[in-house]
Amino acid sequence: MIFSVLLLQLLLVSGARAEPPFNNPHGVDIWCGKAYRATDPSFDPGGEIVPPVPWDNLPKLGLLVTPRHTIYLSTETTGYLLFSTLVSTLRGQLFKNETWYRDDPSTKRPFTELSIMIRERSTNKVLVREGSVWIPVNVTDYEVPINLNLLNPSRSDIFLDVIANSPDGIQTYQGGTRFAYLPERNDTGSVARVDSLYGGLEVKSSLLTKGLWKSIFPYSFYVRWDWASETLYNDSSPTNISTFHSLGYNLIHPVPPGGFDSFNATILEKMLSVCDELELYVMYDMRATYQNHDSITAQLARLQQHPSLLLYYTADEPDGWCDPLNATALAYKHIKSIDPYHPVSLVLNCANFYFEDYTAGADIILEDTYPIAVNTSFSTVYHTPCNSTYGDCGCDNCHVGDVQYPDDYTTNRFLDLIVRTDNMYQYQDWQRNRRMKKPVWGVPQAFWDNGSFWDRWPTAAEETVQGVLRINHGAKGIVAWLYPTSPEIEMATSSLATLLTSPDATKFTLGSKRIPLYVVGGGDGLVDAAAWVRDGEMLISIVYMGYESYPGRVAVRLPKLPKLDVDTLFGVKGWWTEGREWLFKDALDALEVTIVKMKVA
Incomplete structure (x- = not known):
């Protein structure tokens, strides 16, 4: 995460080293692949993911198949696959927009639908027979049910093969996917899974959710371990994990102090028991140990019986530290071999540095872009310029306030957040081996380390903008760095957490597609809006x-056309409708954020 003052001082002395396959000369310390010390020259860091380029101009159909949910359980009878059948010049097999149907073989028609067959590879068992299901051409996230009773639950992934044919059978497309169909748990431990259709996280346990799936939108903090552990044993402390939960936060992410076991086992066990009682979900951090598989094994053995365990977190900024490119994937594979019932997450710090390699080890990707009160063109810590090939300014390739970049970066001091969140999704589309689109979570800046890259605390209004703006651009969780935070930030985030973790909000943000909205006014594109529509x-x-x-x-x-008045759930009232196609407001306060609900026709 961020550098503490002590860690900064250590790095200034010893540095963070990386050797090939990175581009740095031997002995040159790098962050995000770039030299950052005044004694070292700049060089191209490499490692960028770039848009795919067509090798010809012929149309192709790319068949992509993924499970809707990352896990299904033996007590479920129906699972779902998501199909994408996009036609472009970029990926897939050749596509010709003509076909014929057997009822009229003399007439060519546009090729608009595919007949699919789905078969389990190991048993050759047919799950969907050819001709029984048709999928439109050129769609995304088309949902197809499958009968889970035809499969045998296993702790190892099942592989499903898919064949899709044109109506005349001349054009054939092949695909497939891994499918996790697991035995139901018979203990008190939880199961958590990602919904690939809407990006949300679902959890199920016999104790906390009464055996039902529950959608979770995390809105919370990374938490200092010294605060969490000390308040556990201090009955007179005005704050503790219980008061933390009462503020509306539904997840806790303790930051480990380091060592083979990450946390003191006795204190951790007490903390987990408290979280079990509160239904405060745990994001378990192994940043210091994720490359040690023996340590992972020992830690997971103590965790799996707890219903509050929600997900694992392995690498903290592996792209910044330039960890081995396969380190996150190896850790992911090892974790899943022990516990296939929980997702794995990590956070990336760099704007674009070996994205595909590092995210191969995650089900959920976090980004920690910190654009508040920072100089993005000159490092106040290392006293060097910062650009695409040199320097560390605490916000990699950010341009807030940089006069050498377009004016919109100087007028909109939050634009880096929008770009980074959008890019995290865009990069997944660019990957060579595309799979399901992994959710992105945001890590807002909620700290101040005097003497670091940042000059001050964010204000409460800045904190609110950071969180909600990310949600407007598709973030499915918010976990700010770092708690305890300032009283003003605590008040602002508490109010947001109370709303955004509630079923009134999650039924929209985790149960429907986000719709970016067109805005007129606000000055230089400074108003950002999004909507979610569900159940009228x-x-x-x-x-x-x-x-x-x-x-x-x-x-x-x-x-959608509204039916009734605007119901303001958060922020400043005063929005109104006219003509039923537009939502209006006369004048905006600085850094104003509003969340409203309306009934629609």
Whole structure:
């Protein structure tokens, strides 16, 4: 995560070393692949993922198949696969937009649908017979049910082969996917899975959710271990894990002090028991030990019986530290061999440095872009310039306030957050071996280390913008760095957490597709808005990123026509509708954030 003052001092003395396959000359310390000491020259760090380039201009159909959920259990009778059948010049097998049907073989028609067959590889058992299911051409996330009673539960992944044919059988496309169909747990431990359709996280346990799947939108913090452990044994402490939970946070991410076991086993066990009682879910951090598989084995043995365990967290900024490129994938494989019932996450610090390699070891990707009160063009710690090939300014390849970049980076001090979140999803589309799109979570800046890259605490308004703006761009969890934080930030995040972790909000954000909204007014594109529509209602989130109030009218175009008045759930009231296609407000306060709900026709 961020550098503490002590860690900064250690790095200034010893440095973080990396050797080939990275581009740094021997002995040159790098962060995100770039030299950052004034004594070292710059060089191309490499490691960028780039957009795919067509090798010809012929149309192709790319058949992509993924399970809707990362895990299914033996007590479930129906599973779901998501099909994407995009036509482009980039990927897939050749596509010709014509076919014929057997009822009229003399007439060519446009090729608009595919007949699929699904077969389990190991047994050759047919799950979906050819001709029984048809999928449209050029769609994404088309859902197909499969009968799980035809499969045998196993702790090892099942492989499903898919064949898709044109109606005349001349054009054939092949694909497949791994499918996790696990025995139901017979202990008190939880099961957690990712919903690849909407990006949310679901949890199930016999104790905390009464055996039912429950959607979870994490809104919380990384937490200092010294605070968490000390308050456990201090009955007179005004704050503790219980008061932390009462603020609305539904997850705790203790930051390990280091060592073979990461945490003191006795204290950890007590903390987990408290979390079990509170239904406070745990994001278990192995940053210091994830490359030691013996340590992973020992740690997981103590965790799996706890219903509050939600997910694992392995690497903390492996791209920044330049960990071995296969380290996260190896840890992921080892964790899944012991515990296939929980997802694995990690955080990336760099803008674009070996993204595909490091994210191969994760089900969930976090980003920790810190653009508040930072100089992105000159390092105040290392006293060097920062650019795409040199320097460490604490926010890799960020451009906030940089006059050498387009004006929108100087007028919009949050633009780096939008770009980074959008890119995390875009890079997944660019990958050579695309699989399911992994959810992205945000790590807002909620700290101040005097003497580090950042000059001050974020304000409460800045903290609110950081969190909600990420959600507007698809973040499915918010875990800020670091708690305890400032009183102002605690108050702001508590209010947001209470709303955004509630079923009233998660039924939208985790149960429907996000719709970016068109905005008029607000000054230089400083208003960002998104909507989610479900069950005759619409949730709308509006973020104004300007540091000065805006005196004019702002209009947000609605994706659905509203039926009733605006119900303001968070923020400043005053939004109203006219003509039933637009949401209006006259004037905005600085850094104003509003979340509203409306019924729709």
